[in-house]
Amino acid sequence: MHHNFLFDLDQTLLNFHASEYIGLKKIIESNGQTFTDELYQYFKKRNKELWMEYEKENITKNQLFETRFRLLFEKCNVDTSNMDLLKINGEFIKIMSQNGVLMKGALEFLKKLRNDIPNSKIIIITNGAKLNAEGRIESTGLNAYYDDIFISEVIGVNKPSIEFFNIVLNAINEPKESCIVIGDSLTSDMLGAKNAGLTSCWFIPEEANDIDKNMKEYDINYKASSFDELYDVLKKWANLSM
Ligand SMILES: [Mg+2]
Known part of the structure; x- marks a missing residue:
């Protein structure tokens, strides 16, 4: 035994949150925007709400992934209509996975x-x-x-x-x-x-x-x-x- x-x-x-912070900062900056703590808090809040909707089976996981980045870029006043948000989500997860804390x-x-x-x-x-x-x-x-x-x-x-x-x-x-x-x-x-x-x-x-x-x-x-x-x-x- x-x-x-x-x-x-x-x-x-x-520390999941520290990796999430690094990932989000890179995504925002590589899309020409300014990353702030306020933006990070906004993402966390919206993300949490979306996960709850997913757990209630009101949205799919891909809808969750797309929506969290649509909301984030809209918050930066970026037009997301031509953006591949699922691809951005994939990049975000990849950056996180390479940056464990x-x-x-x-x-x-x-x-x-x-x-x-x-x-x-x-x-x-x-x-x-x-x-x-x-x-x-x-x-x-x-x-x-x-x-x-x-x-x-x-x-x-x-x-x-x-x-x-x-x-x-x-x-x-x-x-x-x-x-x-x-x-x-x-x-x-x-x-x-x-x-x-x-x-x-x-x-x-x-x-x-x-x-x-x-x-x-x-x-x-x-x-x-x-x-x-x-x-x-x-x-x-x-x-x-x-
Ligand atoms: Mg835990």
Whole structure:
């Protein structure tokens, strides 16, 4: 039996928003426009709304991809009628995938975890696209630090569904008690762990609200607000579950 650490990827090990910022800046500037933080915030807001429409099945993924860039360029007063917005979206994702950004201290943390905890396995569980996840992982050197990876686009289901976790558990062929889910998201990581009956650790490196209330609601076992804290928590868990 191993100690199986099931890590979420974005805003846990990698900084998705930092890569998104780089990608968007390049796209805007290569189209002759001026990139501003305000524009980035506008994109994030519209993008989030469009993803919600997609999840409700009101729009397709291609409509989402086109619309987010149509809105962005319209905000810059650019006529988009002759622009290939899907192609621009593809370029954006490509730039992001080549520009992974680590959460500060992530590699050192994983290295220490692997070295210090016997029989540890680092498994990445992420919602998202294969190219975007794998590219960012490789561009940061994170690929040297994990044993297995499960990407929703590849396996066909998302966290927090129980199917996602069942596929992971079957594939790694380890008992539930040997696994702990670590992630920043309540609605995908913590809810997913709860659905699957797994131990969980909520990673909250940025400010979080209603911590105690959420820990109760999502049956969260541990929390950590830095990699140092997370290391201590995981070491304690590993000792208990030996
Ligand atoms: Mg996350």
